[in-house]
Amino acid sequence: MKITRWERVRKGLLRFGRKNIICRFLVMPLLVIVMFFFHTAAYLRANSKRLATLAMTFCLFVIYSSFSFPLFISGDGKGIRQIVRETDSDVELAPESELSxxxxxxxxxxxxxxxxxxxxxxxxxxxxxxxxxxxxxxxxxxxxxxxxxxxxxxxxxxxxxxxxxxxxxxxxxxxxxxxxxxxxxxxxxxxxxxxxxxxxxxxxxxxxxxxxxxxxxxxxxxxxxxxxxxxxxxxxxxxxxxxxxxxxxxxxxxxxxxxxxxxxxxxxxxxxxxxxxxxxxxxxxxxxxxxxxxxxxxxxxxxxxxxxxxxxxxxxxxxxxxxxxxxxxxxxxxxxxxxxxxxxxxxxxxxxxxxxx
Ligand SMILES: [Zn+2]
Missing domain, CATH: 3.30.1380.10 (Muramoyl-pentapeptide Carboxypeptidase; domain 2)
Incomplete structure (x- = not known):
């Protein structure tokens, strides 16, 4: 009877499993990990367009918010007003008015x-x-x-x-x-x-x-x-x-x-x-x-x-x-x-x- 290559591999593995009992217990978690990555990769591939859109949206959000949140562009705590002044912009902003x-x-x-x-x-x-x-x-x-x-x-x-x-x-x-x-x-x-x-x-x-x-x-x-x-x-x-x-x-x-x-x-x-x-x-x-x-x-x-x-x-x-x-x-x-x-x-x-x- 002709034995296929896969059949041979399977038999080899079974023999290996019989000789090394401890490996049997390692196979299941290993399988779970392999399946997890396999499915994740499949999911990413199937939804690539959708995910790309989400990533773009996030990028746009970060870019736009950097104009309203000084946090994104200034680490000195002085905020956007300071930066506008430094870059000599003609945008007029009210001076800081902190409440006493x-x-x-x-x-x-x-x-x-x-x-x-x-x-x-x-x-x-x-x-x-x-x-x-x-x-x-x-x-x-x-x-x-x-x-x-x-x-x-x-x-x-x-x-x-x-x-x-x-x-x-x-x-x-x-x-x-x-x-x-x-x-x-x-x-x-x-x-x-x-x-x-x-x-x-x-x-x-x-x-x-x-x-x-x-x-x-x-x-x-x-x-x-x-x-x-x-x-x-x-x-x-x-x-x-x-x-x-x-x-x-x-x-x-x-x-x-x-x-x-x-x-x-x-x-x-x-x-x-x-x-x-x-x-x-x-x-x-x-x-x-x-x-x-x-x-x-x-x-x-x-x-x-x-x-x-x-x-x-x-x-x-x-x-x-x-x-x-x-x-x-x-x-x-x-x-x-x-x-x-x-x-x-x-x-x-x-x-x-x-x-x-
Ligand atoms: Zn009153």
Whole structure:
């Protein structure tokens, strides 16, 4: 019988396997490796065009991104601007504008521009929006107009009254209107302004509660100062535009400046101050809109008692995630006594409260 060459090789291998038993165990892994490379090679061959396209795409990506990511072309950390300058290109780029620590600190601060206005001398009873008056002046002025604060202490509204906020409160209630970075002032929102004193104004429906709160604080020996509760839309626009101008003077593009400004200043149409429901309250011994106010007697008194008069601490510490605004111990928002009692009692924010409605 004729034996083929392959047959001979096979027999030879079998004989080899019988004599060297250990080799049998090596054959399987060897086969696996051989098959792996065989299949990989086959796959690459079958998909060569597709893979070539992918490789080209990647190359193009690297080439293009080297124009936008300095990382690809500069290792000195100075980035593309440096290189453009060195190669004497006629492309004009804005100079580097790094934020100082001061700038970073003011980001996401609802009332920060207010603070700047005052610091620049627009303050106390000055230009539109920057006024501040203490409780004595306010109460005297109101008394002169025949309005007196309810000197009687307020009783607590029992919390058990509210079992289900969904049944008790209504999102369409004007007192509960939600205004923040995501929620603009509703188009159909209307209100009338009342004068607290001089150009200091608020929604007329909350004036009684404001007066009662100031009077109650006075009775407890706390002398509060109110700063620019109501801001006109134009004033908010002016604050915003000013901030943009400042950033642009430092060489930022309009878009960059706009973006940073919108972090630092509340966008016009998105501020509670524009509907006269927010008050910035400080005291005679601490007139700055700064975190430290929270540690003063007045700050503590407000945090503990303002709910009795329908106010909540709008931007509490540790709730930045919900409010999007840093801790502001001076910024109080009117929501009505019942809602304020519920919100303060449960230690939540207006945003969280809305979730429950
Ligand atoms: Zn405020």
């Amino acid at each position: 620590a001061e700038d970073m600190a003011i980001l996401a601060d609802e009332d920060v521009l207010e603070q700047e206005e005052l610091a620049e001398g627009y303050g106390s009873h000055g230009a539109d929006g920057g006024e501040q008056y203490d409780a004595d002046e306010i109460l005297a002025s109101l008394e002169g107009r025949g309005r007196t604060g309810g000197a009687k202490e307020r009783e607590d509204v029992s919390e058990s009254v509210v079992e289900s906020p969904r049944e008790t409160f209504d999102r369409s209630d004007w007192r509960l209107v939600l205004i923040n970075k995501q929620h603009a002032i509703p188009k159909d929102y209307t209100f009338n302004l009342a004068t607290i004193v001089d150009r200091l104004k608020c929604d007329e429906r909350i004036l009684d509660d404001v007066v009662d709160m100031l009077q109650a604080a006075e009775n407890d020996g706390i002398h509060l100062t109110i700063r620019s509760p109501y801001r006109t839309h134009d004033y908010q626009v002016m604050l915003f535009q000013r901030k943009i101008d400042r950033y642009m003077k430092r060489g930022m593009s309009y878009m960059e400046a706009y973006q940073l400004s919108s972090q630092a200043v509340t966008l016009p149409g998105y501020s509670e101050h524009e509907v006269g429901l927010a008050l910035d309250i400080v005291c005679d011994s601490y007139t700055l809109l700064e975190e430290g106010f929270g540690d003063t007697e007045a700050g503590k008194w407000l945090a503990a008692n303002s709910y009795r008069y329908g106010f909540i601490l709008r931007y509490p510490k540790g709730k930045e995630y919900y409010t999007g605004i840093e801790y502001e111990p001076w910024h109080f928002r009117y929501v009505g006594v019942e809602a304020a009692t519920y919100i303060t009692g449960h230690g939540i924010t207006l945003e969280e409260f809305w979730e429950e409605l």
